[in-house]
Amino acid sequence: MTPMTRRTTWTPWLYLAPALVVLGGLLVYPIYQLGLISLFRYTQAQVSGGEPTAFEGFGNYSVLFGDPQFWQVLLATVVFAAACVVSTLAVGCALAVLLTRVRAVPRLALMLAALGAWATPAVTGSTVWLFLFDPDFGPVNRVLGLGDHSWTYGRWSAFFLVLLEVVWCSFPFVMVTVYAGIRAVPAEVLEAASLDGASQWRIWRSVLAPMLRPILVVVTIQSVIWDFKVFTQIYVMTNGGGIAGQNLVLNVYAYQQAFASSQYGLGSAIGIVMLLILLVVTLGYLRLLRRQGEEL
Amino acid sequence: MNLLRGLVARPWRFAAEASALLIAAVVAFPLYWMVLSAFKPAGEIESSEPRPWTLSPSLDSFRRVFGQQDFGRYFVNSLVVAGSVVIASALVAFLAATAVTRFRFRFRTTLLIMFLVAQMVPVEALTIPMFFQMRDFGLLNSLGSLILPHIAFSLPFAIWMLRGFVKAVPEALEEAAYMDGASRGRFLWQILFPLVFPGLVATSVFSFISAWNDFLFAKSFIISDTSQSTLPMALLVFYKPDEPDWGGVMAASTVMTIPVLVFFVLVQRRLVSGLGGAVKD
Numbered sequence: 001m002t003p004m005t006r007r008t009t010w011t012p013w014l015y016l017a018p019a020l021v022v023l024g025g026l027l028v029y030p031i032y033q034l035g036l037i038s039l040f041r042y043t044q045a046q047v048s049g050g051e052p053t054a055f056e057g058f059g060n061y062s063v064l065f066g067d068p069q070f071w072q073v074l075l076a077t078v079v080f081a082a083a084c085v086v087s088t089l090a091v092g093c094a095l096a097v098l099l100t101r102v103r104a105v106p107r108l109a110l111m112l113a114a115l116g117a118w119a120t121p122a123v124t125g126s127t128v129w130l131f132l133f134d135p136d137f138g139p140v141n142r143v144l145g146l147g148d149h150s151w152t153y154g155r156w157s158a159f160f161l162v163l164l165e166v167v168w169c170s171f172p173f174v175m176v177t178v179y180a181g182i183r184a185v186p187a188e189v190l191e192a193a194s195l196d197g198a199s200q201w202r203i204w205r206s207v208l209a210p211m212l213r214p215i216l217v218v219v220t221i222q223s224v225i226w227d228f229k230v231f232t233q234i235y236v237m238t239n240g241g242g243i244a245g246q247n248l249v250l251n252v253y254a255y256q257q258a259f260a261s262s263q264y265g266l267g268s269a270i271g272i273v274m275l276l277i278l279l280v281v282t283l284g285y286l287r288l289l290r291r292q293g294e295e296l
Numbered sequence: 297m298n299l300l301r302g303l304v305a306r307p308w309r310f311a312a313e314a315s316a317l318l319i320a321a322v323v324a325f326p327l328y329w330m331v332l333s334a335f336k337p338a339g340e341i342e343s344s345e346p347r348p349w350t351l352s353p354s355l356d357s358f359r360r361v362f363g364q365q366d367f368g369r370y371f372v373n374s375l376v377v378a379g380s381v382v383i384a385s386a387l388v389a390f391l392a393a394t395a396v397t398r399f400r401f402r403f404r405t406t407l408l409i410m411f412l413v414a415q416m417v418p419v420e421a422l423t424i425p426m427f428f429q430m431r432d433f434g435l436l437n438s439l440g441s442l443i444l445p446h447i448a449f450s451l452p453f454a455i456w457m458l459r460g461f462v463k464a465v466p467e468a469l470e471e472a473a474y475m476d477g478a479s480r481g482r483f484l485w486q487i488l489f490p491l492v493f494p495g496l497v498a499t500s501v502f503s504f505i506s507a508w509n510d511f512l513f514a515k516s517f518i519i520s521d522t523s524q525s526t527l528p529m530a531l532l533v534f535y536k537p538d539e540p541d542w543g544g545v546m547a548a549s550t551v552m553t554i555p556v557l558v559f560f561v562l563v564q565r566r567l568v569s570g571l572g573g574a575v576k577d
């Protein structure tokens with residue numbers, strides 16, 4: 001109970017008003033619109049007013065679910081996001097532990113390098129990585145002796161290249177957060193464990209991991225959300241979804257359907273599918289928080 | 297005992313420090329290569345024997361970038377968008393965070409959960425309805441169509457993160473202020489705001505980055521008036537998939553990355569402590 005509480009109860013709502021207006025108008029309302037558009041036949045003809053909008057019910061959804069490409073894209077999205085999340089978490093946690101083992105200078109070097117990668121805008125990160133792996137002028141192929149092997153030609157190697165860039169720019173968040181978490185663990189606990197003869201791996205598994213669980217949950221969920229929605233990297237690095245759409249993920253697929261093919265209704269239906277998948281992830285997250293007894 | 301432990305520990309620490317430095321070099325390498333390539337003369341960039349140094353740095357690529365129609369204008373546009381988003385979302389988030397941390401009221405928990413859920417919304421999916429909304433507002437082809445959505449999208453995370461900072465200000469301070477006859481507004485802006493300011497800075501990093509990096513909205517909402525373009529679009533002018541002008545792309549990338557790097561380095565300590573606080577809370 002704070003002193004402010006005793007006063008009138010409408011004050012918090014006054015403070016909240018700007019936020020609620022903005023979120024209501026520019027987040028809730030567009031979500032409602034997204035759902036609405038997904039139920040209509042909405043193409044270029046309707047946008048320009050040449051034809052009236054026609055209610056289609058779940059027509060867009062049945063077109064979508066009947067299209068084998070959709071299932072292929074959905075599968076690719078899930079596998080790609082999972083690979084990104086696992087790699088990001090593994091690299092981030094390993095480097096966070098490494099940071100605690102070294103003295104100030106190497107630590108600062110690694111921190112600064114990571115901050116640099118973190119700060120790099122997605123568009124520039126994508127073009128720089130493409131250049132590094134360029135078949136004609138890139139240094140990577142020279143060093144690996146791959147000649148003019150094109151990384152973006154094959155489906156898996158293109159996904160792999162995007163994965164490298166995504167991990168590069170998203171591991172710093174995990175590393176910095178987990179490192180801050182490890183630093184908050186009292187030194188005596190770790191000392192006691194190592195005096196009892198616990199191995200490094202054992203200390204990590206039985207002492208650190210449980211204490212870091214809340215932090216690990218947060219970074220995992222954030223990574224899932226970010227990696228599931230990757231757009232810029234795929235769009236720039238595979239030039240809009242790869243050869244014949246082999247590197248499409250849901251986000252880029254929705255964009256292509258809506259803005260390249262003017263199938264706004266279909267694109268919105270894909271958006272709703274994404275929204276529902278992420279909602280399920282969020283609800284799972286909230287349940288985890290509840291179980292940990294976190295107070296909001 | 298100590299001596300023994302020191303001997304055993306030292307080779308391990310040496311290995312750890314060597315690998316930390318090596319990894320730092322690998323992580324920094326793409327950025328190094330970007331800046332290096334931006335300064336290389338044309339002949340060295342498009343060479344089949346790329347070297348990790350250059351003996352004849354040149355500003356040709358930068359000249360080409362800034363000579364490209366209105367690049368400076370795109371830079372200013374990007375700054376205006378990111379700046380407006382940072383300031384507006386910081387103020388709105390500060391008020392909202394104060395409301396949810398320093399008051400108890402009905403639906404408080406519900407609201408907090410809503411803010412959390414709102415963070416998960418894939419904003420990219422909202423491009424389609426937003427496109428029509430911006431068209432109805434008459435904002436297509438203007439910077440407003442980039443500023444408004446980004447304020448909305450950065451708010452939930454900003455509120456969530458600021459909570460910890462507002463909570464950390466002792467309640468006794470608030471009581472003392474009222475005892476001394478301060479009004480609520482005075483307490484809010486002259487006492488609470490300066491105390492929470494470091495947190496606002498840390499939070500701003502995220503809104504700055506999301507607005508500065510924005511590619512999808514710029515691509516979708518700025519459709520015909522190129523004078524309203526932002527940097528990501530300008531960068532892609534040099535990047536034609538068949539025949540990219542790598543020197544130009546790397547120089548433009550350097551120009552686009554440096555403001556964010558500067559911003560990050562300035563706030564990095566607050567960022568780390570802020571993240572720790574936000575996550576622990």
